[in-house]
Amino acid sequence: MTEAHELLEQLVAFPSVAGRPNDEIAGFVAGWLREHGVECSEVPGDGGRVNLLASTGPGGGVLLAAHMDVVEVEGQPWRGDPWRLRREGDRLVGRGSADMKGFLACAMRAMADATALALREPLRLAVSTDEEIGCVGVRDLLPAIAALPQRPRACLVGEPTGMRLVTAHKGKLALRATLHGSARHSSEAPLADNAVEHAAELVLALRDRGRELADGRRDRRFAIPHSTISVGPIHGGRALNVVPDRCTVEFEVRNLPGEDPASLLPGTGAAEIEQLATYPALDGETGALGDLLGVATGDAIDFGTEAGLYAQLGIATAVCGPGDIGDAHRADESIAIEQLDACAAAVGRLLTRLT
Numbered sequence: 001m002t003e004a005h006e007l008l009e010q011l012v013a014f015p016s017v018a019g020r021p022n023d024e025i026a027g028f029v030a031g032w033l034r035e036h037g038v039e040c041s042e043v044p045g046d047g048g049r050v051n052l053l054a055s056t057g058p059g060g061g062v063l064l065a066a067h068m069d070v071v072e073v074e075g076q077p078w079r080g081d082p083w084r085l086r087r088e089g090d091r092l093v094g095r096g097s098a099d100m101k102g103f104l105a106c107a108m109r110a111m112a113d114a115t116a117l118a119l120r121e122p123l124r125l126a127v128s129t130d131e132e133i134g135c136v137g138v139r140d141l142l143p144a145i146a147a148l149p150q151r152p153r154a155c156l157v158g159e160p161t162g163m164r165l166v167t168a169h170k171g172k173l174a175l176r177a178t179l180h181g182s183a184r185h186s187s188e189a190p191l192a193d194n195a196v197e198h199a200a201e202l203v204l205a206l207r208d209r210g211r212e213l214a215d216g217r218r219d220r221r222f223a224i225p226h227s228t229i230s231v232g233p234i235h236g237g238r239a240l241n242v243v244p245d246r247c248t249v250e251f252e253v254r255n256l257p258g259e260d261p262a263s264l265l266p267g268t269g270a271a272e273i274e275q276l277a278t279y280p281a282l283d284g285e286t287g288a289l290g291d292l293l294g295v296a297t298g299d300a301i302d303f304g305t306e307a308g309l310y311a312q313l314g315i316a317t318a319v320c321g322p323g324d325i326g327d328a329h330r331a332d333e334s335i336a337i338e339q340l341d342a343c344a345a346a347v348g349r350l351l352t353r354l355t
Contacts, residue, residue, distance in 0.1 A: 004344045005092065005337070007032075007105035009085040011068070012094035018069040018132035025068050026050035029108065029127055036112035038125075045129075045140035052127040053144055056114040061122035062292065062354065063145070063152035063315065064111075064347070065306060066104040067131035067138070070096040076331035093334040098323030102335045103158030103343060106322070110347040119354045124152055131306060134174065134277020138306045146313055154289050157307040158321030160328060160335075163342045164298025165290055165320040168221055171281035172304045173261035174252040177202055177271040179236075183245035192243035196236040198271075199247040203231050205266040206251055213264060219256050221300035227255045227264055250276065254302070257283035280308035287316045294349045295320060320346070 014025035026042065033040040033054050040054040055061070073082040073095055080086055085094040092102075107125050114123045126145065130136035145151065179202065181195035210229035218225040229251065236247025249271075255261040258281070282305070286297055303325055311317040322339035 004105045004109050004340055008102055011101040012085040012096055013083055015083050016069050017072050018130050021048045022129045023050050037115040038111045043140050043144050045137055049129050049137050051137050051141045054125040055122050057122035059121050060150040060153050061124050063124040063155040064107040065126045065155055065157045066100055066107055067128045069129045069132050071132050071329045078331045090337050091334040093332050095333055097335040098160045098333055099328035100159055102323055102340050103321040106343040106347050114351055117355050135279040135306050138309055152315055155310045155315045155317040157305050157319045159305045159319050160321050160323035160325050161319055162324055163295055163322055165286055165295050165318050166298045166301050167284040167286055167318045168300035169282045169304055170254045170302055171261055172254050173278045174276040176274045176276055177249045177268055179247045179271050181245045184243045186241045186243055189243050194243050195247040196244045199236055199249050202249055206231055209266040222302055224302050227259055229253050257281040279304055282308040282311055289318045292350050292353050293346045295346050
């Protein structure tokens with residue numbers, strides 16, 4: 001196994017599910033970087049979150065960005081231990097192998113290698129947590145990056161793109177609507193106010209608005225070239241013989257760059273609205289990153305990343321990492337060994353160009 005493979009094996013062993021304390025994996029990453037001569041600082045957040053910001057020297061430099069959290073495995077039909085990396089043919093299987101501990105392993109190795117080189121400008125590494133629940137942890141990191149004496153001139157977010165450099169993705173706004181009614185014995189249903197029926201009306205309005213968006217503005221860079229609305233979990237009622245007095249509906253809009261996600265939604269009437277997550281779309285240019293990495297450019301991606309938030313700091317930001325998003329979040333998540341090696345080679349070229 002290469003050094004990146006070995007690091008990935010160690011990272012996968014941490015069950016770093018989003019929304020849970022992550023001090024163990026954060027401590028491992030920080031300790032490994034320091035052992036290899038890299039300056040690394042913890043950036044704390046609410047609920048015990050620990051994010052990391054590391055650097056190989058002073059100045060702006062180039063920032064590599066990764067997240068250390070993963071999605072849950074419970075209820076998925078894994079054929080082996082999801083927290084133990086295993087090889088199946090030309091692939092490495094384990095939770096987070098594609099999204100995105102493979103990139104994190106390559107980035108850590110690059111940071112260590114950089115300490116032995118005379119770089120013209122530093123290589124930096126930002127490692128967030130709770131990305132999988134709405135790019136939460138990175139918001140703790142952004143003020144620390146903004147406060148640097150000199151901000152990075154470029155940022156590479158290593159989400160799985162098949163090692164193609166992309167500079168556009170959709171934004172996201174996730175909401176929970178709470179609908180209220182009045183409870184009553186179901187035998188007197190006409191005298192009650194059924195909250196589930198109000199929720200059903202909202203769901204239909206969201207469906208209809210989504211269909212309108214499909215016929216609206218289009219951006220052919222995306223596989224799904226229009227903004228979308230999706231309805232998720234719905235919870236209402238306690239028993240069949242009681243008219244529900246409360247129902248919740250969770251839904252999201254994924255917006256094209258240049259569109260305000262809130263303006264794309266239909267009216268929600270008397271519903272109480274709670275924001276669950278949000279992050280901006282990304283729409284930039286490859287700039288220097290294409291030359292620095294020596295990789296091919298690709299189309300826009302429909303899934304979201306932390307890249308839009310880094311771009312809001314005025315940093316030229318793109319997304320490029322090993323693996324396929326289609327392999328993420330599923331049972332027996334895996335990454336092709338060739339992809340991991342290609343990532344290691346790309347960050348190696350980056351170091352050469354910074355020397």
